[in-house]
Amino acid sequence: MIALRNITLHRGGRPLLEAVDLMLHNDQKVGITGANGSGKSSLFALLLGELHAETGEVKLPGGLVIAHVAQEVPGGEQSALDFVLEGDTEVVRLERELRIAEEDDDGSRLAHLYADYEAHDGYRARPRAATILHGLGFSASEQQRQIATFSGGWRARLNLAQALMCPSDLLLLDEPTNHLDLDAVIWLEEWLRRYAGTLLLISHDRDFLDNVTGSIVHIENRRVTLYKGNYAQFERQRAERLAQQQALAVRQQREIAHIRSFVERFRAKATKARQAQSRLKTLARMELVAAAEIDSPIRFQFRIPDRCPTPLLRLEEASVGYDGTPVLDGIEMTLTPGARLGLLGRNGAGKSTLVRLLAGAMAPLGGTRHEARHLKVGYFAQHQLEALRPDESPMQHLQRLAPGVREQELRDFIGGFGFRGDDALRRVATFSGGERTRLALALLVYQKPNLLLLDEPTNHLDMLMRDTLVEALQEFPGALVVVSHDRYLLRAATDTLLLVADGSVLPFNGDLDDYRDWLAKGSWGADDKSSSAPRQATVTVSPKTQKREASVRRQALSKQRRPLERSLQKLERKLEELQQALVTNESRLGEQALYEDGMKTELTAEIERRGQLQTELAYTEKMWLEVGEELEQIAAD
Numbered sequence: 116m117i118a119l120r121n122i123t124l125h126r127g128g129r130p131l132l133e134a135v136d137l138m139l140h141n142d143q144k145v146g147i148t149g150a151n152g153s154g155k156s157s158l159f160a161l162l163l164g165e166l167h168a169e170t171g172e173v174k175l176p177g178g179l180v181i182a183h184v185a186q187e188v189p190g191g192e193q194s195a196l197d198f199v200l201e202g203d204t205e206v207v208r209l210e211r212e213l214r215i216a217e218e219d220d221d222g223s224r225l226a227h228l229y230a231d232y233e234a235h236d237g238y239r240a241r242p243r244a245a246t247i248l249h250g251l252g253f254s255a256s257e258q259q260r261q262i263a264t265f266s267g268g269w270r271a272r273l274n275l276a277q278a279l280m281c282p283s284d285l286l287l288l289d290e291p292t293n294h295l296d297l298d299a300v301i302w303l304e305e306w307l308r309r310y311a312g313t314l315l316l317i318s319h320d321r322d323f324l325d326n327v328t329g330s331i332v333h334i335e336n337r338r339v340t341l342y343k344g345n346y347a348q349f350e351r352q353r354a355e356r357l358a359q360q361q362a363l364a365v366r367q368q369r370e371i372a373h374i375r376s377f378v379e380r381f382r383a384k385a386t387k388a389r390q391a392q393s394r395l396k397t398l399a400r401m402e403l404v405a406a407a408e409i410d411s412p413i414r415f416q417f418r419i420p421d422r423c424p425t426p427l428l429r430l431e432e433a434s435v436g437y438d439g440t441p442v443l444d445g446i447e448m449t450l451t452p453g454a455r456l457g458l459l460g461r462n463g464a465g466k467s468t469l470v471r472l473l474a475g476a477m478a479p480l481g482g483t484r485h486e487a488r489h490l491k492v493g494y495f496a497q498h499q500l501e502a503l504r505p506d507e508s509p510m511q512h513l514q515r516l517a518p519g520v521r522e523q524e525l526r527d528f529i530g531g532f533g534f535r536g537d538d539a540l541r542r543v544a545t546f547s548g549g550e551r552t553r554l555a556l557a558l559l560v561y562q563k564p565n566l567l568l569l570d571e572p573t574n575h576l577d578m579l580m581r582d583t584l585v586e587a588l589q590e591f592p593g594a595l596v597v598v599s600h601d602r603y604l605l606r607a608a609t610d611t612l613l614l615v616a617d618g619s620v621l622p623f624n625g626d627l628d629d630y631r632d633w634l635a636k637g638s639w640g641a642d643d644k645s646s647s648a649p650r651q652a653t654v655t656v657s658p659k660t661q662k663r664e665a666s667v668r669r670q671a672l673s674k675q676r677r678p679l680e681r682s683l684q685k686l687e688r689k690l691e692e693l694q695q696a697l698v699t700n701e702s703r704l705g706e707q708a709l710y711e712d713g714m715k716t717e718l719t720a721e722i723e724r725r726g727q728l729q730t731e732l733a734y735t736e737k738m739w740l741e742v743g744e745e746l747e748q749i750a751a752d
Contacts, residue, residue, distance in 0.1 A: 116140055117162070117285070117313070119339075122171035124157060131157050133337040135171070141284075144307070144314040146324040146346060149334030151549055151577050155317045158334070159183065159287050162315075175285075182283035184291065188270045189262050196258040198273055199244040202280030206232070206240045235282075247276045250302035251295070252462035268294040268497070279306065286310060289317045293548075293574045296462045297600040301631050319578045321346055322602040413583050415531035415557070417591045420565035423452040424487035427566050427594050428473060433482035435465075435472040441480055442468050446620050450566060454594040457605045459623055459630050460615030466598045467496070469615060470568050473596060493564025495572050499555045505544035509534045509554050512543075516561055532557040533580070548575035556584070565593035573601045602627050679746050686739040693732045700725050 122135040131154035139145060147155045160166040161173055163183060182202070189198060201207050209232045216224040232238070248258050251272045262270060271294045278286065288307075292300045300323060307314060307327045315332075318324050324331070324346035331342045331349035342349040428450045436442040442465040450456075450473070458466045471477040472484065474494040504512065509532075513525045529539050532553045543551065552575050559567075567588075573581050581604065588595060588608040599605055605612075605627060612630070614623040623630065700721060703709065709718050 116174075116176065118174040119161075120171050120174065122161070122168045122173070124154065124161065124166065124168045126154075126157060126166075130337055132168075132334070132339065135337075135339045137332065137339050137341060139313065139315075141313055142311065143330055144310075144328045145316065145330045145332055146328035146349075147315055147317045147332050147334070148324075148346070148349070148578070150579070151547070153334040154337075155334060156289055159289060159315070159317070162285070162287065179285055180281070180283045181285045181287065182278045182281035183287040184271075184278045184289065185274045187274075188267055189273055190270070191263055192261045194259050195248060195253060195262060195265070195273055196241070196244055198262055199248060199276045199280050200240060202244075202277035203235075203240055203282060205235050205282070206237045209235060209237055244276070244280055247279050247306075250299065250306060251276050252299045254463075272299075275303075284312045286312055286314050288314070290319070290575075291316070292318065292320050292323055292600055295600055297459065297602070297630075298461050298634050300600045301634055319573075319576065319581060320601055320603070321578070413531065413533045413553075413580055415528075415560060415583065416587050417560055417567075417593075418563040420491060420563050420593055422489040423565045423593055424489050426451045427487050427490050429485040430472070430479075431483045431485070433472065433479040433484055435468055435477055435479055439480065441618065443472075443615065443620060444481075444618050446472075446482070448473075448620065450594040450596070452565065452593050454596075455609040455611060456594075456596045457609035457612045458596065458598045458615055459612055461634075464615045465618070466615045467570055469620060470494075470496070470570050470596060470598060473566075474568050490566060491562070491564045492566045492568060493559045493562060494568045494570075495555060495559055496570040497574065499559075500548075500551045503543050503551060503554060506542055508540045508542060509557070510539045512554065512558055513561060516558065528561065529557055549577060549580070552576055553580060560587075567591060567593060567595045569596070570598045571600065572597070573599060573604055679742055683739065683742050683746065686735060686742060689735050690732070690739060693728055693735060697725070697728050697732065700728060 117137075117139040119135055119137040122132055122137075123130070124132040124135075147158065149155050157166060161168060162175070163181065209228060213225065213228050213232065216228055236243075245255075245258060249255075253269075253272075253276075262273065265273070275288075275291055278288070291303065295303065300320070304323060304326050307316070314327070316324070316328060326345075328345055329343075331344070331346060333340050333342065333349065333353065342352050344352070426449050428448075430446045430448040433446040433448075434441040434444040435446070446469070458469065460466050468477070472479060474492050475484075475486070476494070478484075509529050510522070510525060513529055514520075514522075517525065526539055533550075534554070534557070543554065546554070552572070556572065572584065576584070581601065585604055585607045588604075595608065597605065597609055612623040612625075612627075614621050614630075625633075703721050704725065708714065709721065
């Protein structure tokens with residue numbers, strides 16, 4: 116059992132945790148959530164003994180083996196496999212002692228060491244390390260490569276693999292999916308579900324938390340609250356608690372106002388003075404209920420593109436690759452405004468290569484790439500973060516894009532991405548990974564693209580920013596192509612999935628659960644093609660016939676959709692009008708003057724109007740849902 120008792124912790128003179136009590140049981144799988152800077156990583160540092168609390172104590176079981184992901188980026192000539200093996204320190208120690216005993220020809224010592232080696236599962240250590248590396252995307256040949264030859268993101272994967280290799284009682288993982296592809300995230304999810312120890316997991320990935328954890332520890336306002344259930348259940352419980360707290364706070368403030376009004380009216384009257392003093396004492400004893408604090412929102416929308424031609428971009432029999440060798444071949448793709456594409460495929464299959472081709476960052480090796488005259492690409496990838504100027508502020512980056520725009524207008528825009536006040540003038544060199552990602556997205560949004568290409572846009576973003584990004588993408592009028600390991604983003608922002616596999620780009624006939632099942636059918640990380648997706652049956656219809664038939668289908672669907680879309684727009688306008696009328700009605704009913712003598716007729720009329728509005732709103736919402744479902748059915752057909 117792990118226990119935190121009356122913990123108070125400060126960092127840089129700022130209180131992070133105050134009077135925190137927390138008890139975790141063996142084998143519990145717990146998600147740690149909270150706003151950036153709330154103290155999640157500091158909680159890990161407390162458990163590791165790297166930080167010490169101002170007050171309270173941390174109680175850990177004796178002999179507890181803790182595994183966590185190292186922050187330092189590994190390097191050197193050591194192979195990836197040997198580096199990961201070092202995660203099992205006891206096996207590595209025994210192997211070292213076995214070599215010494217063999218050199219000394221000490222038979223008795225060797226016998227004891229081999230017995231210990233077998234007891235610690237040493238004979239399976241290397242296959243175990245290889246399995247972990249396969250799952251995290253390393254091919255058999257890459258496992259033998261020197262660590263120094265890998266990029267920073269792949270070295271971060273090696274650190275994760277070494278932590279998983281450790282036979283631990285407690286595993287601490289801080290944003291483990293940041294540098295992973297979707298296939299590696301799904302593998303890690305399965306591995307953690309089978310993990311036999313206690314897991315503490317910091318993550319901003321909803322699906323990952325839902326599928327791995329059974330409890331959520333939420334850090335908010337320097338307090339820690341333990342919720343039973345996964346992240347979806349936590350969100351419901353927290354919303355209910357906040358609603359109850361807000362209702363209680365409103366009711367208490369109403370009572371306080373009433374007491375104060377009584378005191379002010381009767382304090383000077385001798386007959387009422389004692390009662391007034393009694394109410395003042397009641398106020399003094401009252402324990403105030405704070406109003407519910409909701410996370411301060413980051414809000415932005417994609418700016419309307421100046422033009423949105425159709426089609427925006429077209430690939431015909433295109434191939435793309437490196438050094439004259441195609442990675443993908445025969446690509447047929449047409450991107451029109453409103454297209455929402457999510458790219459799936461194993462690591463190394465060519466997803467990012469396809470995005471670079473669409474962006475114009477790579478020229479096709481064969482075939483053609485046709486772009487519209489007014490195409491404006493917004494391309495986000497991790498290298499955009501490296502292109503930010505460390506000595507400049509967000510405002511300076513934005514002013515370079517818009518030299519003639521008023522400063523206040525730019526401040527208003529950048530504030531929507533969380534850079535308010537002095538934060539808009541801070542040097543990028545001081546920014547966290549999440550802040551850099553927000554700035555890169557802000558610069559992309561400001562340029563009003565009509566084609567968005569996003570390659571892992573949610574790395575380092577917290578839950579609030581991910582939600583805001585999803586909402587903005589849902590309203591984006593142009594075309595969207597996304598590569599992401601965040602399944603919530605893919606589900607919410609895309610409507611068509613493409614599978615990049617075996618050198619081809621094909622529609623994926625299924626959802627993300629089907630994709631997980633497809634991945635499970637193959638051997639994780641296998642180099643042979645037996646684990647790749649089955650190709651679709653060969654289509655014998657000529658390209659011209661396909662285009663003609665597709666055009667006929669689109670026209671027929673358009674005729675069906677057009678009147679329904681007009682009805683939906685009318686219903687949406689009606690809903691807005693009714694909701695605004697209800698707000699006005701509720702405001703009127705909240706006026707004290709309406710309840711005075713002589714206002715009975717007006718009060719009755721407002722109450723009746725409220726009933727009429729609610730009935731009409733319920734009926735309009737029902738019609739809106741029915742029309743929306745009919746449109747979805749047409750799209751599905």
